[in-house]
Amino acid sequence: MSMVLPPALSVRQVMLCDPCRVPPQQPIHDVLQLMRQRRIGSVLVVEDQDRLVGIFTSHDLLKFVAEATSGGREDPIARWMTRSPITIGPEVGWEEALQLMERQNIRHLPVCEHGRLIGLVSARELIRSRALHLNHLIESRTAQLRQANAELLSREAEMRHYFRVAGRLQQRLVLPHAPPHWPGLSWGIHFAPLDNLGGDFYDFAQPDDDHLGILIADASGHSLPASMVAIMARFAFSEVAHTTVRPGEVLSAMNQRLQGLTDERFVTAFYGVIDRRNYRLTYANAGHPFPYRYEAKTGRCHAISSRGLLLGIMPEERYRERELDLEPGDRLVLFTDGLVDTLNERGDAFGPEFLLQAICRHGQEAADKMARRLFGDLTDFRGTRSLADDVTIVVAGMDTLSIMGLA
Numbered sequence: 001m002s003m004v005l006p007p008a009l010s011v012r013q014v015m016l017c018d019p020c021r022v023p024p025q026q027p028i029h030d031v032l033q034l035m036r037q038r039r040i041g042s043v044l045v046v047e048d049q050d051r052l053v054g055i056f057t058s059h060d061l062l063k064f065v066a067e068a069t070s071g072g073r074e075d076p077i078a079r080w081m082t083r084s085p086i087t088i089g090p091e092v093g094w095e096e097a098l099q100l101m102e103r104q105n106i107r108h109l110p111v112c113e114h115g116r117l118i119g120l121v122s123a124r125e126l127i128r129s130r131a132l133h134l135n136h137l138i139e140s141r142t143a144q145l146r147q148a149n150a151e152l153l154s155r156e157a158e159m160r161h162y163f164r165v166a167g168r169l170q171q172r173l174v175l176p177h178a179p180p181h182w183p184g185l186s187w188g189i190h191f192a193p194l195d196n197l198g199g200d201f202y203d204f205a206q207p208d209d210d211h212l213g214i215l216i217a218d219a220s221g222h223s224l225p226a227s228m229v230a231i232m233a234r235f236a237f238s239e240v241a242h243t244t245v246r247p248g249e250v251l252s253a254m255n256q257r258l259q260g261l262t263d264e265r266f267v268t269a270f271y272g273v274i275d276r277r278n279y280r281l282t283y284a285n286a287g288h289p290f291p292y293r294y295e296a297k298t299g300r301c302h303a304i305s306s307r308g309l310l311l312g313i314m315p316e317e318r319y320r321e322r323e324l325d326l327e328p329g330d331r332l333v334l335f336t337d338g339l340v341d342t343l344n345e346r347g348d349a350f351g352p353e354f355l356l357q358a359i360c361r362h363g364q365e366a367a368d369k370m371a372r373r374l375f376g377d378l379t380d381f382r383g384t385r386s387l388a389d390d391v392t393i394v395v396a397g398m399d400t401l402s403i404m405g406l407a
Contacts, residue, residue, distance in 0.1 A: 011097050011121050012090035014129040015111045019120035021046045024053060024078035028064065031056060031077045042108040044120060045081045052110050052117040054081035087112045088121065098126050102260055105315065123260055131224070180204050182212060182276065188371030188395035192338075192387070199226030200336045200390040201234055205241030205250075210276050213241055213250070216288065216334040216394055217269035217311075225265060233258060233267045233311065247271040247284040251308065251319040255286065258312035267311040270334060272304075279326045279398060284319040286311045289337050292356065294363035296329025296398075301360045303352075304332075331370060332396040333359055338389035339374075345383045354381065367397035 020043045022031055031043055045054035056077055064072065064080045087110045088097055097109060101123055111119040179187040193200060199219035206212055215237055219229035236257035241250050250271050258267060270291055272283035287310035290303040308319040326332065335355070342350045355374075362373040371393050378391070 009094050009129060009133055010090065011088055011092045011094060011109075011111055012119075014094050014125055015090065015119035015121040016125060017119045019044050019110075021049070021117075022056075022077055023047065024081075025076045027073065028075050028077050028080060029073035032061070032073075041122070041124075042120070043077075044110055044117060045077055046117055050117045051115075052085070052087065052112060054078065054083045055085040055108060055110060056081045057106075057108055085110055089113065090118060094121075094126055094129065097121055098123070101126075105259065107260060124264065180206055180212060184399040185212070185274075185276075186367040186397035186399060188367035188369065188393070188397070190371045190375045190391070190393040192375065192391045194338070194387055194390050198390040199230050200338070200392040201230050202334070202392060202394050203234060203237055203241075205237070207242050207245050207273075211245045211273050212276065213245075213247065213271060213273045214332075214334065214394065214396060215241070215250075215269060215271045216291075216336065216392065217267055218288065218336040218338075218390070218392075219267050220265045229258075229261075229265050229267060232261050233269070241271075245273050245275075245282070246321065247273050247282055248319040248321040251284050251286050251311065252317065255309075255311045255313075255317055255319075256315060259315045261312065266313060268337075269311055270306075272332075274326070274396075281324045281326055281332070282321055283324070284308060284321050286319060289335060289340060289352075291332060291334040292359050293324065293326070294331035294333065294359050295327070296331075296363070297327060299360065299363065301356055301363065326398050328398055329364075330398040331359070331363055331367065332398070333370075333374070334394040334396075336390060336392045338387065338391040339378060339393060341389060342378055342382050342387060342391070343385055344381050345385050350378055350381050367395040370397075371395045 020034065020038060020040055022034070022043050022045055024045050024047065035043060042055055042057040044052060045056060047053055060080050060082055068075070086100070086104055086106065088100065090111050090113050101107060101109060107123040109121045110117055111121055179189065189202070191200065201217055203215045204213060217233055219226045219233060233254060236254040237250065239257070240253040244250060251269060254269065268288040269286045270283065270288040272281050274281050283304065283306060285306040286308045290305050292301050293304055294301045304324060306320065306322045309317045340349065340351050340355055358374055358377045362370045365373060374393055375391070
């Protein structure tokens with residue numbers, strides 16, 4: 001999904017005017033040390049102070065790590081840089097700059113004027129500037145409303161109100177109104193965002209009459225930045241999940257659509273598809289905490305393990321699928337890391353072991369009651385300590401009726 005930015009700003013207004021520059025003969029180990037010290041993802045290689053000859057980015061670093069031989073750290077940066085990089089003029093609009101980055105699959109654009117380097121624009125700066133610009137628009141509008149309603153609202157209350165509204169709008173955008181109704185499949189959901197705006201979300205998809213998909217995902221962090229990434233991830237999911245029953249294909253498509261949009265943030269996701277004809281679960285994982293399966297037949301509980309890289313990191317990542325046959329009475333428990341990472345008053349984490357015990361303890365309860373009980377156990381565990389992250393729990397209950405009568 002392309003990010004549409006307000007057209008008011010140009011590249012000149014959002015660019016970094018003094019980007020890091022190095023000469024072509026600079027040893028690569030010095031450049032890497034400089035990048036680590038400044039926490040930057042690129043350096044510009046220049047001659048005569050402002051004549052651009054190349055750029056060295058994280059993509060070039062991956063190439064260096066893969067191909068360099070021993071002693072390669074002494075190589076000049078010119079050997080590993082990207083020569084004649086794509087550049088942009090300072091008067092170009094920032095929306096056009098972002099579209100160029102998306103087309104070329106790059107995150108850094110040198111800014112040149114009359115053949116001389118004058119700055120650097122990055123995806124990070126575009127997103128940051130977008131937020132600043134939108135904040136400016138919101139503040140302007142807030143000032144008008146405050147003037148008209150000065151007797152009723154202070155500025156602080158006004159902003160809290162806007163964040164509450166934004167939180168409700170975000171939940172409408174990233175959360176389904178209700179789980180889909182499948183006879184014999186019951187649901188329990190507890191969604192507890194830390195702020196009005198959060199990074200957790202879950203969703204469902206029904207690509208055909210015999211398959212139902214369950215997604216749970218978590219954009220790193222919370223509040224406004226995480227909520228923006230969550231909205232983009234949810235839209236990416238909606239675009240593809242109704243067209244295929246293959247969870248690996250869905251995660252791969254989401255990963256492609258998120259490239260260049262999440263900046264330094266990331267998204268974890270687990271997506272499973274249930275076949276109602278035999279209640280076989282096919283699933284794939286993108287760096288998300290392993291869900292758990294409670295086996296009604298044995299009373300045991302175990303992790304549903306599958307590994308894959310976080311979404312939005314590597315564009316060509318493919319997500320391996322695995323299968324699991326569910327049985328009557330089983331419970332499938334999906335959750336975000338805010339659950340297991342919650343600390344108690346002593347600083348101990350709730351952790352997978354406590355969660356495993358809680359699932360086994362409540363495994364025979366109805367799905368909705370089970371979700372409430374799990375969050376209640378978490379509340380008892382943390383005591384007076386506040387939550388530090390969003391917490392989402394989704395419980396799917398396999399009922400005998402559907403397997404006997406509808407399979």
